[in-house]
Amino acid sequence: MYDFEFERPQTVAEAVAALKQEDAQVLGGGQTLIPTLKQRLAMPSKLVSLGGVAELRFVRSAGGTVCIGGATAHATVAADAAAPYPALADLAGQIGDPAVRNRGTIGGSLANNDPSACYPSAALASGATIVTDRRKIAADDYFEGMFTTALDDGEIITEVRFPVPERANYQKFSQPASRFALVGVFVAQYADSVRVAVTGASDDGVFRWTDAEAALTQRFHADVLKDVTAPADDMISDLHGSAEYRAHLTGVLARQAVAAAG
Amino acid sequence: MNKVEMTVNGKPVSGEVEGRQLLVEFLREDLGLTGTHVGCDTSQCGACVVHMDGKAVKSCTMFALEAMNADVITIEGQAAEDGTLNTIQQAFQDHHGLQCGYCTPGMVMSAAALLRDNPKPSEAEIRQYLEGNLCRCTGYHNIIRAILAASGQEVAPMEVE
The missing domain is CATH 3.10.20.30 (Beta-grasp domain)
Structure with missing residues (x-):
């Protein structure tokens, strides 16, 4: 990989200052960024590791909201969010493999916004708030397409706040080689609405399946989705599955998620 | 630097x-x-x-x-100073849990992490935990058996054909 400066600050303030340099890049757990650097697909002048910033690692639960520090590892979320938000913990426990979950972070996943990553579906379906070093961004305004988010250069995700739904479930059809989602569907039922977010399926990255949401808000039962079809128009087509296959999987997984959410 | x-x-x-x-x-x-x-x-x-x-x-x-x-x-850091294998390493040897041996260091370290969190894992739990460890000799069965044995669980003897 290309050479770069490496900085390992101890506080968010120090990290923000270190990122002011041109082409500086945040390093979360590195489980995507380091392979990217090895392939010389990125050339930052400086990497600012959040590994030493203890204040960014926490899972807190209060008043119906689960708050997770931006540099919290997937394995920590899988363990510590299990009581307050089981569906979220379950999702975190399905990312990658155990060693990857010990390094990869929620902030890194959301900042990268891989179209097949798991976390974006939980954030979007939960109507989460992405808190950065400078502002709060609603999940509905945050995801702007494949590998694209509302984050500015040098902006750090410090916290993600998830309103805890009454019922929720995540169903992932895992692509066994990469362990990313071939398709993943997160369903969350709140007092006045149901939100359904789909990852792995669309060329535009994670999206809300509004037809399914409308049907489920009327009645939260898998049967109501029988005649609701996901549009295949903008779905990913690759050697792992055609757009039509992904659209079909979206419906199947959504019904499974609703059934599993009880 | x-x-x-x-x-x-x-x-x-x-x-x-x-x-x-x-x-x-x-x-x-x-x-x-x-x-x-x-x-x-x-x-x-x-x-x-x-x-x-x-x-x-x-x-x-x-x-x-x-x-x-x-x-x-x-x-x-797994074997004792005098070279005595630890329980997991010995189980890999006893149950032929390695063929070419290339993946073995990672397998042993993953197994050690698993058994620390889950001292008596089921076969399914072992297989799931080793999702991120590949053996290109495809020697998975004996690796699973070795880890079951290292956790003090019964391992059925190999069937002789």
Whole structure:
């Protein structure tokens, strides 16, 4: 990989200052960024590791909201969010493999916004708030397409706040080689609405399946989705599955998620 | 160059590294601990698994500087000083849990992490935990048997055809 400066600050303030340099890049757990650097697909002048910033690692639960520090590892979320938000913990426990979950972070996943990553579906379906070093961004305004988010250069995700739904479930059809989602569907039922977010399926990255949401808000039962079809128009087509296959999987997984959410 | 310090297998070590130097490169090239292998170098295969502060990590997918002041344990830290294999290593030998041996350091380190969190895993739990460790000899059955045995569980004798 290309050479770069490496900085390992101890506080968010120090990290923000270190990122002011041109082409500086945040390093979360590195489980995507380091392979990217090895392939010389990125050339930052400086990497600012959040590994030493203890204040960014926490899972807190209060008043119906689960708050997770931006540099919290997937394995920590899988363990510590299990009581307050089981569906979220379950999702975190399905990312990658155990060693990857010990390094990869929620902030890194959301900042990268891989179209097949798991976390974006939980954030979007939960109507989460992405808190950065400078502002709060609603999940509905945050995801702007494949590998694209509302984050500015040098902006750090410090916290993600998830309103805890009454019922929720995540169903992932895992692509066994990469362990990313071939398709993943997160369903969350709140007092006045149901939100359904789909990852792995669309060329535009994670999206809300509004037809399914409308049907489920009327009645939260898998049967109501029988005649609701996901549009295949903008779905990913690759050697792992055609757009039509992904659209079909979206419906199947959504019904499974609703059934599993009880 | 940056100075890095950590504890490896209980001994304090330090070195001068570039920012881009991977932890596995520091272990193998600077410390001469070549038991940790690089298989795929893309974080798929798990041959490079070591423990950092008690957790299994892929040492090809983190920088040496990220292990600053950490407690790192490698495959070299598993056997006793006199070379006596630990329980997991001995079980791998007893149950023929290795063929070419390339993936073995990662398998043993992942198994050690699993058994620390879950001392009596089921076969399904072992298989799921080893999702990130590939054996290209496809010797999975005996690896699973070795880990079951290392956890003190009954292992059915091999059927003779």
